Amino acid sequence: MPASLCGTWEILNSTNLEGYMIALGIGSSMRKIALKLKQHKVIEQVNDKYVIKTLSTFRNYAFSFRVDEEFDEHTKGLDNRNCKSLVTWKGNRMVCIQNGEKKNRGWAHWIEDDKLHLELYCEGQTCKQVFKRVA
Template identity: 60%
Template sequence: MPMNYRGTWDMVDNENLEGYMVALGIDFATRKIAGMLKPQKIIEQDGDSFNIKTLTAFRNYSCSFKIGEEFEEVTKGLDNRKCQTTVNWDNDKLVCVQKGEKKSRGWTHWIDGDNLYLELKCEDQTCKQTYKRSA
């Protein structure tokens, strides 16, 4: 049985978002706005099928996928690029690899207690985010 990621998660910590966004090539004004936001994640899960929504006052992003199946992802509202994306299980972690213009791009999600962790990687930059399960 896979780990249960379902729920609503509120951001409590965001480390090196600026460096990550610079690596993605996101413009200065958008980086400054994004740095002030506290996203909320809503994760819907049915076995190995996921829909992850990231909601903010500025922009929202939604991504649906099935574990192990490559799909074309358009990162609309983020850096607006097309990637060939695959998400797999690594024990209880969700590990995403995004192939496209940017090298070493992807993310890893895992849960420890009431915290959801997210590491976002692009080139030589890593952003570490922590979310707390919403009451």
């Protein structure tokens, strides 16, 4: 069983966030704001349902899902698109494939060295983020 991703996490570093946002089609003024934000993540699990929240002083995004069960996701507050998403476990990584308007889109979360790692990818761009547990 993979390590629990549950907890409250504060971002330590992020690489290529701007490239990822450009691939999503996010405008330059919104990208400038997003690049200055200090993100927190809250990951919760209740029975077989996960809730992932990305929180900042500017905008929050939350969604819930069950592993191995496709769901409709609206990325409201991010790039405002609809996609069909499927989250699975691949080894110790929680992996999501998001099928929709943008190609090769998704993410992966995993724990390594007591840190939460996140890779976000879309149309050839990959953003890598690392978080530390704060609660």
